[in-house]
Amino acid sequence: MKLITRDTDYALRAICSIAKSKNKIVPVSELVKELKIPRPFLRKILQLLSKKKIFRSYKGSGGGFTLAVPVNKIYLLDLIKIFQGPIKLNECFLKRKTCPNTKRCALKKKINKIEKYMFKELRPVTVASLLAKDKEG
Amino acid sequence: MKLITRDTDYALRAICSIAKSKNKIVPVSELVKELKIPRPFLRKILQLLSKKKIFRSYKGSGGGFTLAVPVNKIYLLDLIKIFQGPIKLNECFLKRKTCPNTKRCALKKKINKIEKYMFKELRPVTVASLLAKDKEG
DNA sequence: ACAAATGATACTTGTATGGTATCATTATAC
DNA sequence: GTATAATGATACCATACAAGTATCATTTGT
Numbered sequence: 436m437k438l439i440t441r442d443t444d445y446a447l448r449a450i451c452s453i454a455k456s457k458n459k460i461v462p463v464s465e466l467v468k469e470l471k472i473p474r475p476f477l478r479k480i481l482q483l484l485s486k487k488k489i490f491r492s493y494k495g496s497g498g499g500f501t502l503a504v505p506v507n508k509i510y511l512l513d514l515i516k517i518f519q520g521p522i523k524l525n526e527c528f529l530k531r532k533t534c535p536n537t538k539r540c541a542l543k544k545k546i547n548k549i550e551k552y553m554f555k556e557l558r559p560v561t562v563a564s565l566l567a568k569d570k571e572g
Numbered sequence: 573m574k575l576i577t578r579d580t581d582y583a584l585r586a587i588c589s590i591a592k593s594k595n596k597i598v599p600v601s602e603l604v605k606e607l608k609i610p611r612p613f614l615r616k617i618l619q620l621l622s623k624k625k626i627f628r629s630y631k632g633s634g635g636g637f638t639l640a641v642p643v644n645k646i647y648l649l650d651l652i653k654i655f656q657g658p659i660k661l662n663e664c665f666l667k668r669k670t671c672p673n674t675k676r677c678a679l680k681k682k683i684n685k686i687e688k689y690m691f692k693e694l695r696p697v698t699v700a701s702l703l704a705k706d707k708e709g
Numbered sequence: 710a711c712a713a714a715t716g717a718t719a720c721t722t723g724t725a726t727g728g729t730a731t732c733a734t735t736a737t738a739c
Numbered sequence: 740g741t742a743t744a745a746t747g748a749t750a751c752c753a754t755a756c757a758a759g760t761a762t763c764a765t766t767t768g769t
Contacts, residue, residue, distance in 0.1 A: 436574070436575065436661060437573070438573065438662070438683055438686070439679075439683070440756095440757070440758090441759095442757080442758080447679075462714065463714080463715080464713095464714090473758090473759060473760080474760095475759070475760050475761070476758070476759050476760080479759085479760095481715085482716065485715080486716090492714095492715060492716085493714080493766095493767085494713095494715045494716080494765070494766040495713070495714055495765090495766050495767025495768055496714060496766095496767060496768045497714075497767080497768060498715060498766085498768090499714070499715085500715090519573070523573065524574070541701075541702045542576075542648075542697075542702055545693060545694070546575055546576070548693065549575070549689065549690050549693055552686065553686050556682060556685065556686055557686075560679075560682060564678075565679055577725095577727085578726075578728095579726085579727075599744085599745065599746090600745080600746085601744095601745090610727090610728065611729095612728070612729050612730070613727070613729080615746080615747095616728085616729095618746085619746075619747065619748080622746080622747085623747090629745095629746060629747085630735095630736085630745080630746080631734070631735040631747080632734095632735050632737055632744070632745055633735095633738070633743060633745060634736080634738090634744075634745075635735085635744075635745040636745070637746090710769105711768105711769085712767100712768090713766100713767085713768085713769100714767080714768095715764105715765080715766075715767100716764075716766090717762100717763090717764075717765095718761100718762085718764100719760100719761085720759105720761075720762095721760070721761090722757100722758080722759075723756100723757080723759100724756090724758100725754105725755090726753100726754080726755080726756100727752100727753085727754080728751100728754100729750100729751075730749100730750085730751075731748100731749085731750085732747100732749090732750105733747075733749100734745100734746080734748095735746075735747095736745080736746100737742105737743085737744080737745095738741105738742090739741090
């Protein structure tokens with residue numbers, strides 16, 4: 436029951452790394468060195484972030500990636516959605532039929548409550564906020 | 573990101589169903605009819621619950637299962653643990669190395685907070701409490 | 710033209726979930 | 740005491756998703 440999968444995690448690190456190199460175009464090779472992530476896997480992740488307009492990409496010699504969005508506008512939930520799909524704790528197993536007894540629905544209510552809390556906590560989290568907390572603690 | 577997998581769900585239903593037949597020994601065949609769960613899969617689930625001392629089993633003709641524990645002592649978290657292992661939102665991807673930058677740890681704190689909340693909400697949930705809420709709403 | 714980068718896409722591998730199948734063992738009924 | 744109806748133990752199978760690899764096409768700077 437992972438909240439964050441490896442590609443989301445790698446994406447986060449890559450974004451942070453690129454954010455540090457203000458305005459410089461960063462090629463994959465540089466990120467590989469810094470983050471020690473398998474190159475082809477990282478490439479796949481960066482390409483997707485490019486397609487999703489979080490990165491801007493530059494082809495050709497001297498090319499690479501820059502941020503297309505400032506870190507305070509990159510939301511964790513969006514990254515999770517990109518790599519893992521929308522968060523749903525509560526997939527019902529009985530799509531076809533109606534719930535046979537409401538016991539499960541009592542449980543469902545609980546789970547929904549937890550899910551709501553999760554969203555409340557995660558919604559405001561941006562890459563900027565993660566980097567900021569860095570300095571505090 | 574399912575909180576509850578299918579076997580846990582089926583286990584819950586089976587427990588509720590057996591709880592209804594107070595003290596009667598219930599064979600798998602009966603549960604299959606009522607719950608419409610594939611027989612061999614349900615059997616596997618019941619056997620595990622037996623091994624874990626939540627059911628008592630009776631072999632031979634006229635055999636089947638009864639509850640070994642009253643419903644107000646069967647905790648949802650224990651069922652989840654049996655079928656899915658302990659809940660952990662927060663598996664760190666960097667077991668080997670120390671965290672390269674603390675940004676992830678800021679995230680980890682958030683996730684831990686959510687996990688704590690989850691436990692707070694789920695810890696008191698028993699099968700009895702689920703059945704009880706049934707009557708209310 | 711060549712080299713250095715990304716774009717697109719398809720493939721591979723590992724693991725967990727959901728489910729089957731089979732044979733052994735035990736207990737009851739006749 | 741044998742047939743039958745149940746569970747116990749175990750091994751297998753199918754599918755999906757996560758994690759990672761590989762390849763070729765395209766673009767761009769020198």
